[in-house]
Amino acid sequence: MESALTARDRVGVQDFVLLENYNSEATFIENLRRRFRENLIYTYIGSVLVSVNPYKELEIYSKQQMERYRGVSFYEISPHIYAISDNTYRAMRTERRDQCILISGESGAGKTEASKKILLYFAVTCPTNDHMVTLGDRLLQSNPVLEAFGNAKTLRNDNSSRFGKYMDIQFDFKGATMGGHILNYLLEKSRVVHQNHGERNFHIFYQLLDGGDDDLLNTLNLERNPHSYRYLVKGSCARVSSVSDKNNWRVVRKALDVIGFTAEEVQKLLNIVASVLHLGNTLFGEGEEGETYITTETQLSNAAKLLGVDGSALKEALTHKKLTAKGEEMISPLNFEQAVSARDALAKAVYGRTFNWLVEKINQSLALKEEIYHSSKDASVIGLLDIYGFEVLQHNSFEQFCINYCNEKLQQLFIELTLRSEQEEYETEGIAWETVQYFDNKIICDLIEEKHKGIISILDEECLRPGETCDISFLEKLEDTVGGHPHFITHKLANGKTRRVMSREEFRLLHYAGEVNYNVNGFLDKNNDLLNRNLKEVMCQSENQILSHCFRREEVIDQKRPEMAASQFKNSLMKLMEILMSKEPSYIRCIKPNDAKQPGRFDEVLVRHQVKYLGLMENLRVRRAGFAYRRRFEAFLQRYKPLCPETWPNWNGKLADGVSALVNHLGYKPEEYKLGRSKIFIRFPKTLFATEDALEAKKPEIAVTLQKSWRGYRERANYQRIRHAVIVIQSGWRGMKARRRAKRRREAAQLIRRFIKGFICRHEEYCDDNDYFLDHVRCYFLKHLKKTLPRSVLDKSWPTPPALLVEASEHLQMLHMRNMVIKYCRRVQPEWKKQMMQKVVASEIFKDQKGSYPHSVGRLFLDTRLEREQVSLKVLQTLGSEKVQYGVAVIKYDRRGFKPRPRQLLLTNSFAVLVDRTKIKQRLDYAALRGISVSSLCDGMVVLHMPWEDNKQKGDAVLHCSHVIELVTKLAMMASKTNYVNINPGCIRFGVSRTKEGIIDFVRGSELKVSKGKRGHLLVTAPQISTT
């Protein structure tokens, strides 16, 4: 209703209770019209839903719409059939009380559509399991089957339900559908044999002919053209543009399969349907003596075959009746009319009973486990009643009488339950009950159903009464018995004005919804609903199982009269009322906006009529009798609390006190409202509207407050989230850092421990305990070594290796040295190399042998000690091609007498010459050189030993040279006589002549002195040379 309040100015009110002028029918209808124009077909009267047939598909039944209404409070959202469905479902679940939804309205108002929508809503939104999926399908699929057999095109509705239907949907404790059960009421069987102009027989006949394949039709001996069948053409309207029989046939065939009909059952069922058509074409002739005979044997035999009965027995039964008089059976022929009506009665009975069988069969399929259905304690039920609405036709007959009686009963139930619930609410809320003025239609119900005095009893009596009875005698009996009743009028009883609009065969009932004239013609027959006994007997023997199930043998044997149709209907209605009374009802009142079945047309007269006979104004008055609006405290407070500073934003005290504070603040006058125990009741809509307006005005402020709080909340939440995230990251990071540090420390400690342990065990074999330390020592040594490697070959320093590396160190040292030497050598120049080679040779010859050698080491050997110009050209010419490789000044001592003579010693590649200025004095061939002798002291004496045999050589030469080391080295190298150098420590012997030998004695002295010594020796005093 709250949403209704908000939208009230837009398209009328969504709840009629809020109409200020609730007594005005015009206002009521205007509200309906305004909403209808905007395609708002649903409006509430409190909890009753008024629905106007839109006659067009509206986009309001989608799955999304279903979701929108699911679990949402009834009043919070615009009126819808889903709201009613959902509310009923939730009430069933929360209160564990059986519910029912009563859908009423006149033909074509949309009852069946409404019930289908409710069923679909449950099928889609209720929880399911595998079993329930099939069950849901079956529940949904029961509709097309029942509609095919029980619906027909009428003038008012192309798909008019010609039977009443009450369906129980059973839910288990989890709220899932677990079963279903259908009760059917009073099928309009007369339609099987007769249809008014513009109407059709039941859909199934046309569907079978249009949709059935050729084979099927052949087996049923049917032609496709419906005009071939008399039962189908009475209304001259075999085809309807809005109905596709072919498509519907497919739907029905599929539905039969889904529900669980076997192929055999379907065949039997269709046999019956076809047999009815053949029966209809079975015609009679009248003989000369008034006897009746059948003129269409083929049709009859077709019918008999399909009915599974003997042809001749059927023929006999259709033209004769069996009578029992004084215990004796007699057969008497039927006249033409009797035969026709016997045939029609058979067709009706066959069809009617088959329809009952069909419902029974569907019930078996829906209540999968019969015992569960009846015994289930936890199960709750929602009942759906889709029953014919109040009917006022041009000619109203027995059927309309029953239908309208049914509507009277429902109206009564409605009044009782509505008033009862209203009263109960006032009582529970502790509010004084205010009497509501309303019309109680019990008086009309009594008129119809009272035992012995009611119309139905009178009708039954008239049917049973022996003697001549007819419809008129029934009318007379009525006049006698209920003639004085204020709601009953006949032509005879009426005043002049009324008389004019009534025929003599009619009686008028003043129903709660209006006056209806019923024509009594056919009342007795229809109430009798008699089928000849011999026809029954034939049918009992049918081979068609459906028929043998429908026509029981006991029925024939039992002599008791079966219950009359009206009584039967009355009793089934009583049972229905009981069922409905035991449940919590919800109402859907359907209204048909026009008779032309057109969208967008709102025929005010027609609607007014329906508003009246649906009792909607009554309904509204009852609802508004006391208070226009009532709502639970929490809901009221929740909605309007912003209007009072005390209750805004939250009220923490008792709800009643909160509501009190709120209404006081709003300035409600005491007569405008009442507080119950849990609800507030507001008497006038204007009070509520004023409150609602105040709320509207307040909304921007509330919006700002909400916005503020929401933004604050959102930012705070955001901040908290970020802060939390920061803390998480921080703690994670710190944790990781601490873990790393701890790990590092732990490893360092282990390392130190290992190091110390290694140090302790450093002298042991290489093992786990000391490997680290030793490796470290090695590594350290090697790294240290790398930095301190000697950079020159002369640098002999080398770090002391650890014990483990002594051998390696030596190798390394050697390698390093070798490496340095290689590098050094690669850098040496050829002259220097020559120098070095000479020095090496000198070293080999003199090292540690001759005192002056160390002194010579640091001095370079020169290429020559004589400049070119110092050597005589003549000498050079004499030498010719021999090049002087080396020249040095020497002193030659004569072998005898030791006279010193200055000379030049020139070395060539193959000999040496002693030169006296320009003259070569002596040639010394290297090949002849026998040896070279020097002393071990620091003198310059050298003796070149030459052979005596060769005169050219002139014997040994005793020389003194200041560069004795250099000279001897070069000479020895050039002569390749390094092994011929003798170093004599004390003296040198030399040949003076072939036989005589001279001696040079060497002694140490302070300075070099060469003199003649004793015994003709040459004495050489050699000085000490400091090597430093």
Ligand SMILES: Nc1ncnc2c1ncn2[C@@H]1O[C@H](COP(=O)(O)OP(=O)(O)OP(=O)(O)O)[C@@H](O)[C@H]1O
């Ligand atoms: N909610 C709706 N939306 C669209 N069309 C609808 C709706 N309700 C009814 N109709 C149309 O109205 C037609 C008649 O509706 P429906 O058969 O439900 O009437 P009914 O009240 O059951 O009539 P009867 O008493 O003759 O069985 C439907 O065939 C459909 O075309």
Ligand SMILES: [Mg+2]
């Ligand atoms: Mg219907």
